[in-house]
Amino acid sequence: MIIFPTVSPVAAVLFLTVGGSPAPILTAIQSLQPDRTIFICSSGPRGSISQVTGAGTPCEIRRGAEVVDRLPNLPTQLGLGSRFNPDTDLVLLDNPDDLAECYRPIAAKIKAIQQESPGVSLYADYTGGTKTMSLSLALAALDYGVPLYLTTNATRENLIRVERGESTERAPITLLTVERTLHQDLPRFLQDFNYSGAIATLQSLLQSLELPADQKRHIRQLRDLYAGFDAWDRFDHPNAWNLLSLHLDRKHSHRLALKRVLTSRQTIDPSFTAAETIPSHGYELVEDLLLNAQRRAHQHRYDDAVGRLYRALELLAQIRLKQTYGLETGDLDLTQLPEPLRDTYAAERNPRTGKVQIPLWKSYLLLGQLPDDPLGQHFQPQAHRLQAALQVRNHSLLAHGFTPITHPDYQASGQVIQTFIETALELLIPTQPSNPLPQFPTDVDRVSQLN
Numbered sequence: 001m002i003i004f005p006t007v008s009p010v011a012a013v014l015f016l017t018v019g020g021s022p023a024p025i026l027t028a029i030q031s032l033q034p035d036r037t038i039f040i041c042s043s044g045p046r047g048s049i050s051q052v053t054g055a056g057t058p059c060e061i062r063r064g065a066e067v068v069d070r071l072p073n074l075p076t077q078l079g080l081g082s083r084f085n086p087d088t089d090l091v092l093l094d095n096p097d098d099l100a101e102c103y104r105p106i107a108a109k110i111k112a113i114q115q116e117s118p119g120v121s122l123y124a125d126y127t128g129g130t131k132t133m134s135l136s137l138a139l140a141a142l143d144y145g146v147p148l149y150l151t152t153n154a155t156r157e158n159l160i161r162v163e164r165g166e167s168t169e170r171a172p173i174t175l176l177t178v179e180r181t182l183h184q185d186l187p188r189f190l191q192d193f194n195y196s197g198a199i200a201t202l203q204s205l206l207q208s209l210e211l212p213a214d215q216k217r218h219i220r221q222l223r224d225l226y227a228g229f230d231a232w233d234r235f236d237h238p239n240a241w242n243l244l245s246l247h248l249d250r251k252h253s254h255r256l257a258l259k260r261v262l263t264s265r266q267t268i269d270p271s272f273t274a275a276e277t278i279p280s281h282g283y284e285l286v287e288d289l290l291l292n293a294q295r296r297a298h299q300h301r302y303d304d305a306v307g308r309l310y311r312a313l314e315l316l317a318q319i320r321l322k323q324t325y326g327l328e329t330g331d332l333d334l335t336q337l338p339e340p341l342r343d344t345y346a347a348e349r350n351p352r353t354g355k356v357q358i359p360l361w362k363s364y365l366l367l368g369q370l371p372d373d374p375l376g377q378h379f380q381p382q383a384h385r386l387q388a389a390l391q392v393r394n395h396s397l398l399a400h401g402f403t404p405i406t407h408p409d410y411q412a413s414g415q416v417i418q419t420f421i422e423t424a425l426e427l428l429i430p431t432q433p434s435n436p437l438p439q440f441p442t443d444v445d446r447v448s449q450l451n
Contacts, residue, residue, distance in 0.1 A: 017129030022152035102136035195230035317363035332356035389413035
């Protein structure tokens with residue numbers, strides 16, 4: 001008969017701060033029954049380390065200033081034996097009143113155990129030690145998702161230490177966790193346009209905490225708003241509209257902006273149908289790409305930023321040719337061209353598809369050959385500078401080369417392309433009121449007030 005070995009449950013590790021009284025330490029360990037205990041002690045001859053490693057009877061039981069009993073060190077009282085290793089189960093603090101010096105080694109120990117033993121259950125009791133030691137353990141536990149416990153009694157008479165009748169209870173931190181997330185973590189995600197990070201953080205709150213109904217509703221609404229902007233950021237305009245239209249007021253600037261982008265896309269994308277449309281000048285999709293490029297540059301993703309600028313430049317010519325002349329760059333109708341140009345562009349016919357197809361550069365050359373076209377006239381004196389700027393993109397791994405685009409590259413070439421497009425838009429829509437698309441919000445309070 002084959003006997004399979006018993007699989008031990010995931011180990012539980014308790015972190016606790018050690019102060020002058022052994023009673024709450026004993027209560028916490030006996031209540032939580034950890035498989036391993038990490039004692040956080042002050043070092044030195046008068047430090048609380050003596051209660052853990054001291055010989056003889058270092059633990060004093062006091063009644064006021066009077067010592068009424070002396071007991072062995074904590075591991076001995078608890079019968080830890082081989083379950084306590086002073087080389088690995090101690091965090092020694094040289095200055096128990098310095099917050100930074102206390103926090104660093106505690107946080108490092110928590111992180112090390114989480115990395116060494118994924119899935120281990122960690123707990124933290126911050127009853128003992130100096131106020132700074134307790135605060136440091138509490139902060140580290142909050143930062144690394146460790147449940148907090150406090151050993152106390154219902155009618156505490158001694159405000160200096162816990163003396164008798166104590167119990168170890170989990171500290172309620174739900175509201176604190178939500179506040180820290182909404183006002184510390186989320187702003188960092190939004191300032192970097194990291195909507196996917198914000199969504200994951202909010203989803204974690206919903207899955208890991210028991211929340212009041214109104215707070216749960218608020219967090220869900222924020223999650224859906226961020227999911228809408230995340231979809232928009234990925235050019236998934238239908239899903240962006242489905243999410244944002246539920247939560248944004250009908251007259252809100254971002255809702256109106258997205259509706260204009262949907263309308264613009266419908267005019268150039270034959271496979272796309274907008275859920276709702278609004279009067280637009282048709283170039284909103286180009287403006288949207290410019291804003292997207294700015295977000296990628298903010299994230300230092302310069303290859304992505306230049307790729308979006310390249311597409312915006314290409315799309316600008318495509319929209320101009322289709323909207324004004326009924327010409328499709330992917331299937332050019334030669335009969336719609338002035339007769340002197342027909343033979344020239346007939347040479348662009350794709351022998352495999354039979355279609356006349358022209359790329360970005362030849363689209364602008366064509367606009368320059370059409371009589372009095374403002375975009376073509378704007379292009380001709382800028383052609384040399386644009387061509388040089390586009391070489392940076394062509395050498396990128398996302399195009400035809402292997403050279404990453406650096407910040408100086410983006411500042412030089414990207415600015416040339418962006419300025420060209422922005423000036424062109426001013427020329428093409430001079431009669432429209434100045435109403436540019438807004439950049440995505442970066443302020444958590446502003447997002448909270450969008451509806």
